[in-house]
Amino acid sequence: MIVSFGFVSTALTLFDSSPSKTMTFATWSKLEKEEREQRLISITKSNLKNALRIIHYNIASQFPLYRMSSSIVPLATHPDVEWEYLKHTAEEFRAVGDLVKAHGLRVSLHPNQFTLFTSAKEHITDNAVKDMEYHYAMLQAMGLEKEARINIHVGGTYGDKESSVARFHENIKKLPAPVKQAMTLENDDKTYTTEETLDICEAEGIPMMFDYHHHLANPSSVPLEVLLPRFIATWQGTGRPPKVHLSSPKTEKAYRSHHDFVSLDYVMPFFKMIKPFTDELDVMIEAKQKDIALIRLIGELAKVRGIKRMSGGTLII
Numbered sequence: 033m034i035v036s037f038g039f040v041s042t043a044l045t046l047f048d049s050s051p052s053k054t055m056t057f058a059t060w061s062k063l064e065k066e067e068r069e070q071r072l073i074s075i076t077k078s079n080l081k082n083a084l085r086i087i088h089y090n091i092a093s094q095f096p097l098y099r100m101s102s103s104i105v106p107l108a109t110h111p112d113v114e115w116e117y118l119k120h121t122a123e124e125f126r127a128v129g130d131l132v133k134a135h136g137l138r139v140s141l142h143p144n145q146f147t148l149f150t151s152a153k154e155h156i157t158d159n160a161v162k163d164m165e166y167h168y169a170m171l172q173a174m175g176l177e178k179e180a181r182i183n184i185h186v187g188g189t190y191g192d193k194e195s196s197v198a199r200f201h202e203n204i205k206k207l208p209a210p211v212k213q214a215m216t217l218e219n220d221d222k223t224y225t226t227e228e229t230l231d232i233c234e235a236e237g238i239p240m241m242f243d244y245h246h247h248l249a250n251p252s253s254v255p256l257e258v259l260l261p262r263f264i265a266t267w268q269g270t271g272r273p274p275k276v277h278l279s280s281p282k283t284e285k286a287y288r289s290h291h292d293f294v295s296l297d298y299v300m301p302f303f304k305m306i307k308p309f310t311d312e313l314d315v316m317i318e319a320k321q322k323d324i325a326l327i328r329l330i331g332e333l334a335k336v337r338g339i340k341r342m343s344g345g346t347l348i349i
Contacts, residue, residue, distance in 0.1 A: 033307045036273070037315050037345045038097020038138075039326045043086045051083040052103040057110055072106055072113075073120045079104045080124040084131065091135045094344030095326070097314055098132075099140045102167065109159075109166050118173050129174025138272065138314060140181040140216075141167045148187030149203040150196040157203045168211045179271070183216045183241045186224040186232060193228075200232060216241040218277070220250060221288045226259050227252035233266050240266045243277040244302045245318075249288050257305060264310050273312035278302070278329075279319055292320040296332045303349050 042050050053075050060068055083100060090098050105121075107113040118125070132139055147163045148156070164182060171177040189196045204212065218241040219229040226247050233240040242263045252259060267274040280298045282289035294317055306313065319325035326345070333349070334341040340348045 033303075033311055033313060033349050034273075034342070035303070035313045035315055035347045035349050036096040036138075037317060037326055037330060037347075038090070038095050038099065039317050039319075039323045040099045040142075041101045041322070043089050043323045044321060045323055046085060046089055049082045049085055051079045051086065051101040053079055054103055054106040057107060057112070060107060060113060069115055069120075072115055072117070076105050076117055076121050077124055080121060080128060083128050084124075087128065087131050087135075087137065089323075090137060090345075091131075093323075093327075094346070095323075096136070096345055097138050097140075097316060099142060099316055100170075102141055102143055104170065105166075109162050118169065122173060125170065125173035126175065129176050132174065132176060138179070139176060140183055140275075140316070141170070142183045143167055145185060147184050149200045149207075150187030150190070151203070152190065152199060157206060160203075161206050161208075164207060164211050164215070168208075168214060171214065177210070177214060180214065181216050181239070181241075181272075181275075182211070182214050183218055185218050185220050186229055189223050193223075197228070197232060201235065204236060212236075212238070216275070218243055219246050221246040222250055225250050225252040226256070226263070227254050230259060230262050230266070234262070238266070239270055239272075239275075241275055241277060243279075243318075244299065245277070245279040245281065245290075249281075260306050260309050273314045274310055275314040275316065276302075276306075277316050277318050279317070290318055290320055293325045294319050294329045296329065296336075299329075300336070307349060 041052060055071060055075055063071060087098065105117045108117060143163050147160045149160055151157060167182045168177060171180045186200060216239045217229055217233050219226040230240055240263050264274045278294055278299050280291040280295040281287040282291045317326045333339055333347055342348060
């Protein structure tokens, strides 16, 4: 099984490389009108410059996957701001996309937990559509809308999971078809289990993003060995390997929180379990130490008997 790895957003190895620098609405409000847009443009261009630096770092390190920041554009969807960021940053966005495509990186985005489609409140659904369209617009500006993925969680249960799932199926109809085609759904550590998320993905034709840590925190009634082939099947026809998130609990007490690093002992059972079901797997490391955690885990995996390191971020397990 060929396993390709990546990390989230910021490369801690690089100096001052955050692609998520921002400005609060309160700060924006205090600025003179002519200064507001200039500050927003400056921050966005700085974020895109750092994204470009991180992608160069990924290429040099041979990391095939990268999750880009959702916060590249400050105040992009704020109803009182809504500035024309693409008008001023088209060249920078295109440079990022061209570099990604030139080196065959597989990239993704992950909106925050408030982007959901299970609410009974219409404005929450409308805001979710708006946020998904913002993420898709960034991908379009990079020329990556056909291959990149936008990952979200199913949402809340509001005390009635069955009704919430029914609302998801209804509310998702508001999402433009091209945006929906770019999305994935992830199982949750508290609400929607792997099995429940799979049911929704299969009904909607959406690939599932499987989170192993979340699954152990919020297990399904069906054994994981039974669910994994279904998870893999949701990726058929996408042109991409099935993709998972790997992290370790911070402590037994704070089980749902992410540790700084990913424990080899914690994730090895998963690799052994999924290996019979797929020849390829993409793995996004979700750890506080980001690229440093990725480098450590790959180094530890490469020392395991029977595992071969093919490149900086790819192993045969």
